[in-house]
Amino acid sequence: MSYSLKYVVENLDVSANTLRFYEREGILKNISRDSNGRRIYNDQNIEWLNFIRSLRLTGMPIVKIKEYVELYELGDETFLQRKEMMMEHKLEVQKKLYENLKHLEVISYKVAMYELQEKESRQNI
Numbered sequence: 384m385s386y387s388l389k390y391v392v393e394n395l396d397v398s399a400n401t402l403r404f405y406e407r408e409g410i411l412k413n414i415s416r417d418s419n420g421r422r423i424y425n426d427q428n429i430e431w432l433n434f435i436r437s438l439r440l441t442g443m444p445i446v447k448i449k450e451y452v453e454l455y456e457l458g459d460e461t462f463l464q465r466k467e468m469m470m471e472h473k474l475e476v477q478k479k480l481y482e483n484l485k486h487l488e489v490i491s492y493k494v495a496m497y498e499l500q501e502k503e504s505r506q507n508i
Contacts, residue, residue: 385415386424395429397436408445410435410452441476 392399402422405411411431415423424432438448451468454461 384426386429388422388424391424391429391432395432395436397432402432405432405435408449410445410448412452438472441472442479443472447472 388399388402391397391402402411406414406422411428414428415425417423435448438451439445447468451465454465454468
């Protein structure tokens, strides 16, 4: 299947500038163009884009993503290195998740205290 830039922007929650940036940086490759020069994305491009966005939205720097793409392009002999990169990133994401859960507990406690205070103030009226 093929997708226009407009479709990708509207349906994948990514800006046209971001798509162009990923292409310039060499982390989103093999983007075809129609006869008018407009970008046309295929299923493989969309799959890569979703992968890149998952890495970016979980904090992986562009430099590391470029490193991953370069290793990918070298072929199967780099799969252990790519696996290691993904395992390291996964641990970082898990660590951030754990930290966020701790912060959420603190915030939830504060909200519960306010709700208790609100309930008590209504009873005193």
